[in-house]
Amino acid sequence: MKFQSEYRDPVAAQKLLQAIARTATRPWTIMEVCGGQTHTIVKYGIDELLPPQVELVHGPGCPVCVTPLELIDQAIAIAARPDVIFCSFGDMLRVPGSRTDLFATKAAGGDVRIVYSPLDCLAIAEKNPEKTIVFFAVGFETTAPANAMAVWQAKRRGIENFAVLVSHVLVPPAMTAILSSPTNRVQGFLGAGHVCSVVGYEEYEPLAQRFQIPIVVTGFEPLDLLEGIYRCVRMLEAGRIGVDNQYARAVQRSGNPGAMQLINDVFETTDRKWRGIGVIPASGFRLRPEYQAYDAQRRFQVHQLQVLESDECISGVILQGVKKPKECPAFGKTCTPEHPLGATMVSSEGACAAYYNYGRYRSSQTTNV
Amino acid sequence: MCLGIPGKVIETYREHDMLMGKVDFGGVFKRICLEHTPSAEPGQYVIVHVGFSLQVIDEAEAQLVFSFLKEMDELGELETPEP
Numbered sequence: 001m002k003f004q005s006e007y008r009d010p011v012a013a014q015k016l017l018q019a020i021a022r023t024a025t026r027p028w029t030i031m032e033v034c035g036g037q038t039h040t041i042v043k044y045g046i047d048e049l050l051p052p053q054v055e056l057v058h059g060p061g062c063p064v065c066v067t068p069l070e071l072i073d074q075a076i077a078i079a080a081r082p083d084v085i086f087c088s089f090g091d092m093l094r095v096p097g098s099r100t101d102l103f104a105t106k107a108a109g110g111d112v113r114i115v116y117s118p119l120d121c122l123a124i125a126e127k128n129p130e131k132t133i134v135f136f137a138v139g140f141e142t143t144a145p146a147n148a149m150a151v152w153q154a155k156r157r158g159i160e161n162f163a164v165l166v167s168h169v170l171v172p173p174a175m176t177a178i179l180s181s182p183t184n185r186v187q188g189f190l191g192a193g194h195v196c197s198v199v200g201y202e203e204y205e206p207l208a209q210r211f212q213i214p215i216v217v218t219g220f221e222p223l224d225l226l227e228g229i230y231r232c233v234r235m236l237e238a239g240r241i242g243v244d245n246q247y248a249r250a251v252q253r254s255g256n257p258g259a260m261q262l263i264n265d266v267f268e269t270t271d272r273k274w275r276g277i278g279v280i281p282a283s284g285f286r287l288r289p290e291y292q293a294y295d296a297q298r299r300f301q302v303h304q305l306q307v308l309e310s311d312e313c314i315s316g317v318i319l320q321g322v323k324k325p326k327e328c329p330a331f332g333k334t335c336t337p338e339h340p341l342g343a344t345m346v347s348s349e350g351a352c353a354a355y356y357n358y359g360r361y362r363s364s365q366t367t368n369v
Numbered sequence: 370m371c372l373g374i375p376g377k378v379i380e381t382y383r384e385h386d387m388l389m390g391k392v393d394f395g396g397v398f399k400r401i402c403l404e405h406t407p408s409a410e411p412g413q414y415v416i417v418h419v420g421f422s423l424q425v426i427d428e429a430e431a432q433l434v435f436s437f438l439k440e441m442d443e444l445g446e447l448e449t450p451e452p
């Protein structure tokens with residue numbers, strides 16, 4: 001039993017599970033949006049410990065997974081140029097593009113570097129004035145302050161050999177898209193704790209009212225998740241709508257106003273394409289006009305690349321919570337973390353990789369025998 | 370990249386007009402931008418996302434979160450060397 005060996009406080013976990021089972025009188029479907037939460041849920045088997053009437057579905061909260069193929073292909077095209085040093089967070093290097101990935105581009109001679117912080121790119125730019133340093137600015141609201149600061153600093157310090165390939169995405173519009181879909185089954189959400197530590201949760205309040213649902217801002221440790229699920233089930237059973245904050249020790253309603261100010265100085269909202277889902281209105285950031293000199297897409301004219309998506313990968317419906325990884329015919333067979341067909345198998349925050357890494361593929365294989 | 374990692378502020382300084390700090394993540398030291406937690410002082414703990422501190426938290430919470438992230442094998446980004 002996972003409880004005894006792996007939970008920090010198995011007694012508290014057991015009590016929360018019993019409370020959830022006692023409280024849930026009918027079937028409820030709850031979505032966790034954050035890929036870090038998905039990772040915890042699958043590693044600790046939380047979804048399998050819940051009573052059968054409470055189903056967890058995994059959302060699109062993995063920035064690596066939802067970065068569209070066009071952006072991956074553009075990154076690869078830019079990284080292959082001899083006049084470029086291409087910098088990225090490590091998670092992006094193995095994401096499959098149409099034909100190759102950034103790791104292969106590096107192996108073929110492209111100068112591709114993994115950085116810890118986007119500010120490191122400015123140091124690289126100052127040391128390499130003959131090259132253009134391009135940073136792959138991906139992520140949700142959590143990485144936006146850092147990426148905004150790098151661009152703001154570059155302009156302030158007159159660093160001209162620096163540009164960003166922006167693929168920022170935002171959580172609330174994705175929740176709106178999921179809730180608006182005719183195939184939606186989600187009745188309550190666990191909000192992403194660390195995203196809310198930046199942006200707060202005021203924006204979630206009108207969303208909860210509009211769709212008449214509960215949203216519980218939740219942390220990412222097992223007990224946080226169990227408590228978040230319990231609070232969400234309680235609200236569902238009572239017919240209560242609105243936003244509850246399970247993660248008050250790290251999240252305030254207004255988030256981090258200084259970080260938000262910087263984000264708004266550098267970025268503006270734009271429609272964004274999400275891999276596997278399509279275009280979601282006003283769901284991402286792009287550079288404001290006064291920062292367009294730092295836009296790598298404009299600088300390198302990579303808009304027109306033709307893309308070729310795998311026809312085997314069903315990550316789009318997995319990212320919307322419509323299907324689980326084990327329902328994909330390629331899962332664990334032609335698609336594994338070593339040879340991923342789609343981004344959900346690349347990142348530790350992707351649902352497919354989490355299922356595979358924690359042995360969930362075995363049961364799917366036995367059902368096929 | 371979405372999970373913030375807690376660390377202890379060792380010293381603070383200004384660089385390029387930004388508040389910066391040396392932060393200790395369980396024995397790994399990193400240069401961190403503290404601009405968004407201007408009240409952070411040496412001895413306090415901050416939650417850091419990709420080199421940027423976004424919250425001050427208490428020590429007990431920091432220890433819990435750090436050990437959990439270690440258990441989850443989510444500390445890999447700290448191994449990235451500085452340029």
